[in-house]
Amino acid sequence: MSLALSAPAFRRFRRHRLAAFGAATIVLLTLGCFLGPFLLPFDDTTIDVMNRFAPPLSGAHVLGTDELGRDMLARLMMGGRVSLIVGFTAMAIGMALGILVGAVAGFHGGWLGAALMRFVDAVLCFPTIFLLLALAALVSPGLLSIIILIAATSWMDVARIVEGQVKSLRERDFAVAAQVLGASDARIIVHELVPNAVAPIVVAATLNVARAILLESYVSFLGYGIQPPVPSWGNMLNNAQIYLTSAPWLAILPGLAITLAVTSFNFLGDGLRDALDPRMRAR
Amino acid sequence: MTALVELRELRKWFPVGGGLFRRKQQVKAIDGVTLDIRRGEILSLVGESGSGKTTVGRAILRLLEPTNGTIRFDGQDITHLGRAAMRPLRRRMQLVFQDPFASLNPRHTVERIVASPLAIQGESGGRERVMEALEMVGLQRHHAARYPHELSGGQRQRVGIARALILRPELLVADEPVSALDVSIQAQVVNLLLELKERLGLTILFISHDLSVVGHISDRIAVMYLGRLVEVAETRDLFRTPRHPYTEALLSAAPDPDPDARRRRIILQGDIPSPLDPPPGCAFAGRCRFALDACRAAPPPLRQVAPGHLSACIRDDIHLQSPLDEGATHVPAG
Secondary structure, eight states: OHHHHHHHHHHHHHHHHHHHHHHHHHHHHHHHHHHHHHHOSSOTTOOOGGGTTOOTTSSSOTTOBOTTOOBHHHHHHHHHHHHHHHHHHHHHHHHHHHHHHHHHHHHHOHHHHHHHHHHHHHHHHSOHHHHHHHHHHHSOOSHHHHHHHHHHTSSHHHHHHHHHHHHHHTTSHHHHHHHHTTOOHHHIIIIIIGGGGHHHHHHHHHHHHHHHHHHHHHHHHTTSSSOTTSOOHHHHHHHHGGGTTTOTHHHHHHHHHHHHHHHHHHHHHHHHHHHHOTTTSOO | OOEEEEEEEEEEEEEEOOOSSSOOEEEEEEEEEEEEEETTOEEEEEOOTTSSHHHHHHHHTTSSOOSEEEEEETTEEOTTOOHHHHHHHHTTEEEEOSOTTTSSOTTSOHHHHHHHHHHHTTOOOHHHHHHHHHHHTTOOGGGGGOOGGGSOHHHHHHHHHHHHHTTOOSEEEEESTTTTSOHHHHHHHHHHHHHHHHHHTOEEEEEESOHHHHHHHOSEEEEEETTEEEEEEEHHHHHHSOOSHHHHHHHHHSOOSOTTOOOOOOOOOSOOOOTTSOOSSOTTGGGOTTOOGGGGTSOOOOEEEETTEEEOOSOOSOOOOOTTSTTOOOOOOO
8 A cells, every 4th residue: 555655756756856956967967167277287189199008097197088088978078069059059049949830830720831841741741850951961060050950850849849839828828818908919929928838948948958969969960060170069979889899988988978968958858847837736 | 877888770790601603601699789878887798698788788899890870978979980090998897707717817816917907008106006906896906917717707806896996987898797607796796896897986897697686786788689789678677577578587487586476487499580580570570479461571779668668569568477476585786
C-alpha cells in the first residue's frame, strides 16, 4: 500500500533531481567554458610538437593533447563556447520567429493563419539534417551562418505550440475584456495572451537549446559548420576519426561533452515541464 | 427620457458549415431586434440559453459585426464603425462578464487588471485611481497586490466591475454577472450594481435568465426567444400582466422564495426550435398552449398592447396567469 503510494512521488522526486542536476551541469559548463580559458596556462591554438598525442593525466596537459600537440582541455572549453553560443542564440532566434508566426497565425486565424501554419507544416516535412546540409552548402560557413541555419530549422514546433495556445486563449473572457477596452491586437497578444503560454514556451526553449547544440555538432562533424582552427565539439570529433584506435580520447572527450550538455538541457526541460504543468501545481 | 442605445431591426446571422458540396447555412442568432435602452435605466434582457441575448449585448459593444440593422449609441450610428473610430467610444461602454474566473488574466495582479483600461486608453493617474475604483466596489487597498486565484468568486467579480467602471462609462452591459456566483454572494453583487448605478448615473443592460434577480433589479424587461423580442414592458407590468405566453411560462418557472405559495406551473413541452431553421410563423407556436393556425403563418410583429407595453402575440383574447395572482407574495421592486 505504502509502496504503491510512494512510487509516483518517488518518480517525481527523481525527475526533479535530474532537472536540478541538469541545471547545475549547465551552469558549471557555462562558467567553465567562458572563464576556464583565462585560468589555463595553455592556449587552444598553441602547437606543442614535442607533446603530440599525449594521453590524458600524463603530465602538464590534464586531458592530453591532439595530433598537433594542442591542449585538449583548452580546445574543449573553446569548443564549448561555440556550442553554447550557437545553442542559446539559435534558440533565441528560433523562439522569436516561432512565437511571432504562431501568435499571428493563432490570433488572426482565417486564410492568413491557415497559410502560415501550412507553411510551418511544409518546413516540418523536410528532414532537418538534409535541409541544414543543403543550406550550408550554399552559405559560407561560420558562426553566424550556422546559428541562422539552425534557427531556421527549429522555430516550427514553437510556432505550433504558440498557435494552439493563442487560438484558445484569445476566446477567453480576459482577452475579450481587453478588446472591449479598445486594445490593439499587438497589445492583446503581448500583454494578455503570450504570458499565459509561457510554460510550454519555456519548456520548448530548453529542449531547443539541446537540439541546437546537437545540430551544430552534426553539421560541424560533417565539415560544413564551424571551420578549423576554431574548435567546436563537432569538428573535434571529425578530426578524431582517423586517430580513433591510436588516440581514442580525441573522440571520447568531445563526445562526452556533447552528451553531457545535451542530456543536461533535456533533463532541465523535462523537469520544467513537470514543474510548470498546471495539473501538478497545487493551488 | 432619451435613449442611450437604439437598436433598429438588428440582425446577426452566423454562417455555419458549408463545405464543397454542402450549402452554407445561417444561424439567426439575432433576427430583427428593435429596442431602446433609455438613459439611466436598468433594462433586463431575459431568455433561455440560445435565445441570442448575449449576442445582442456583444453587438451593442461592437465585438461583432451586425449582419444588418442599425445600432445607435448616444445618437451616433455605430453599426459599422471601424476599430479606430470605436476606440474613443469604448471608454463610454463597458462589459461585466459572467465567469469571474475566466474574465481576469491569471498572470496579472489586481492592480494591473484594474489599471489596464487606463493604459489602453492612454490615461494617467494610475495608482490612485485604481485604489479609488477598488474602494468603490468594496475591496481594500491590499487586494491590489493579489493575483486573481487568491480571491474568492465574489471578490473577483468586484475586480471585474472595478475594471469596467474605472473609466466611468455611461453604459454597462452586464452579461449574467451573478449567475456563476453562490446565491449568498449574488445579492451582494446585485446590490453593489444598484448602488453604483445610482452613484455614477449608469445605464445598465442586464442580461440574465434568472427572473427573481431581474425582478429585483430592473426598471424594464425585454424577453427574447429565438433571436426575437417577444415582450417588452415595465418590470411591474410584466410581472402583473404578462401578455405573451412565453413570458407567462418563464414567470411560472421562476422559483418562489415562499415554500407555502402553491401556483400552477406551466411546463413547456418540447425544445426551443433550431435557429438554423426557425419555423415560418411565431417561433414559440410549437410550444404554446394558445397557438392558432394563424400563428404559424407569419411571424407576429412586436406591437403596443398597452402604454409602454409591447408584445409579439396576436392573441389579445387570452388571460395569462401572473406570479402576483392567487395571493402569491413575491412582489418585485419596481
